[in-house]
Amino acid sequence: MSPKILIIDDDDLVSGSLKKVLTKLNYEVETCLKAGEAEEKINNFQPDIILLDIYLTTHNGIDLLKQIKKKFVTIPVVMITGYADVKMAVTAIKSGAFDFLLKPIDLEQLKIVLDKAVENLKLKSEVNKLHTLLEENELTREFFGKSSKIQRIVASVEKLAKSGDTTILLEGESGTGKEVFAKYIHQKSPRANAPFITINCATIPRELAESELFGHEKGAFTGASSKTKLGKFELADGGTILLDEIGELSLDLQVKLLRVLQEKKFYRLGGEKEVSVNVRVLAATNRNLEEEVSKGTFREDLFYRLNVAKITIPPLRERKEDIVYIAYSFLNEFSQKFNKHVHGIDQSGIEILKSYNWKGNVRELRNVMERVMLLAEEEELNDNHFAFLMENKAGVETEEEKFILQIPQKGIKIDVVLKALILKTLKITNGNQVKAAKVLGLSRSKLRYRMEQLGIEVTKNIG
């Protein structure tokens, strides 16, 4: 269905020609020539987007905008304004306008703004649908994000889930969603109606770890309960067990786990009878297990046994489209929870969310949205709400921070570093000094000056 646009402008020439253009662009368009009739028109036509002239003869466009936003908060309103009134346009944005267009209206610009508004509407409706599904406790592929990166991962996860026995290793930074992916694997597997049990190997005390995993017989050790206690493996029988933060498991338990994976059998602590279970094992880690293997802190045989299939979940900063999408999903969640009427995030807020580094990934995004929503009084979040993220410079990765420089313990002279940098750049550009100067942000003459100063041969090609 084509999106519906209502043009509110008392100049019938302008509204008429805009209507023609927009109809050609496949929008369904209505015009409203009298500001006093705007509310009735909106109620009857139910537009998806409103185009509103800031100068109406009988009304102040900003006042009308405020009235519209009060009654129809979710409809994006794009203001139309003259060059002389850019200040007014800024006021309009502060009063909730989605964007503004300068007169005479440029067709390309009009298309860009409308596309953005439609995209925004789509995002909101998708997130709303998602929210309904989540309330029913059903994870869907849309839950994880919109980026092609994450959707490709979801597709592989779904394929792997089907074979209900394959062991899967989930790798990714803390807070990327490994546990929710594990739950999704379980839900999409033939084991979906059996239990899904999680155990965090980092938080169980070492001395209790074995009993937690495999259970114990009564009185097996000092402090053990007087009844037989089932371990997580037995509780998960028929279903799935997630061994979260597997890299933290002690070496002796790694041996026992390997045996369970191979034979599907174990002894409860203090027990003499072997217990058999039918469990799919998923393991998650935010460490690089291969590195742990080479350091000797993780058993190689266990690593290969777990690494039958590996899913690596990229950090949030490497899939920027997901940031806004997931932020909206939290916005919905906390709007309901805190009984707020926040309907969106404006462009200035979105810019901050996208440029932030999200070292704590989705978990950090959730915490940020919870904090912001708790305090928010406006109907739309903006850069002020997220300004505290920019204060924490550690979260924003600068160009300099992305550049990794290793300084030897005994120190290094700056000329040596400069020389190495220039030589390396020349190597990359096959000795082309013009290109090298560009890479280093220098003029060619400055580069030559530096080369001479550092004793790099200027005439020779460096390959």
Ligand SMILES: Nc1ncnc2c1ncn2[C@@H]1O[C@H](COP(=O)(O)OP(=O)(O)OP(=O)(O)O)[C@@H](O)[C@H]1O
């Ligand atoms: N795509 C998503 N949309 C909404 N919430 C998400 C999404 N992915 C993860 N979350 C939420 O983010 C938080 C962190 O997710 P989760 O615990 O699965 O991450 P993790 O990678 O297992 O973290 P850790 O390594 O610290 O155990 C949870 O509250 C989870 O519900």
